[in-house]
Amino acid sequence: MSVRYRNPEGARSKPSLYSHVSIVPAGNLAFIAGQVSADAGQRDNEFKCQFNEVMEAIAGILKDLGADFNCVAEFTTYLTDPAHIPVFRELRNELFPDLFAGEGYPPNTLLVVQRLGEPEWLLEMKTVVRLPEQDE
């Protein structure tokens, strides 16, 4: 049994691709450290480049763990500039339908912080994963 996403009626409406709740069956969990761009700089579309690199990094780790995006229990997203919020949503709206097979998307908590580990990092994403059982 895998992670299920849900939006209870008591919750506020949501503006983009996340759910208020994920229901995670008992099993092994993995906690993935916040992923950042390995190539950050002053590129055209720097935020988009970093978003794609972060998502690729998470995809690679999930694959190594024998899991995929449908195993994600929750994301936490850190941005350094509120001006990137609409871009982040747009990029997520474009990408997530290709990454997630089932109905719904993981809960995400979006935070704008003063700085990340390196000054050129614009985005960091942390992930909690429910690992599939061997026989799933």
Add this chain to the structure above:
Amino acid sequence: MNAKVSYSNPPSSGTPLGLYSQVARVTPGEMVYIAGQLAPGSFEEQFEAVIAQIGAILGDLGTDFDSIAKFTTYLVDSADIPEFMELREKAFPKLFKGDAYPPNTLLIVQRLVQQEFRIEVEAVVRMPD
């Protein structure tokens, strides 16, 4: 109180600074992750609505506040900390059956998803079997 989640303050840890515990011990079982909840209004209105929304989600899932393994609370202004502490002291004894409360990590961030939001609370929950 919930047999699946128990709160404690080990002797080696400092006394909590408000209504939270240093430790939640959680038995294996189904977990629920609730996205950070937000609401408009004054700080007090935001606090009350956010807690009510978490309560409504817990109710919808067939559980209650005693199933919470931990909270993370984000504020945008450290000047709101005393009001947060006061509101929590008023609200939590009515929401939790025991006299101990879930661990909470309190953080001040630059901004939440919309400018008007001053508090966001996310929760991890251990579902009853």
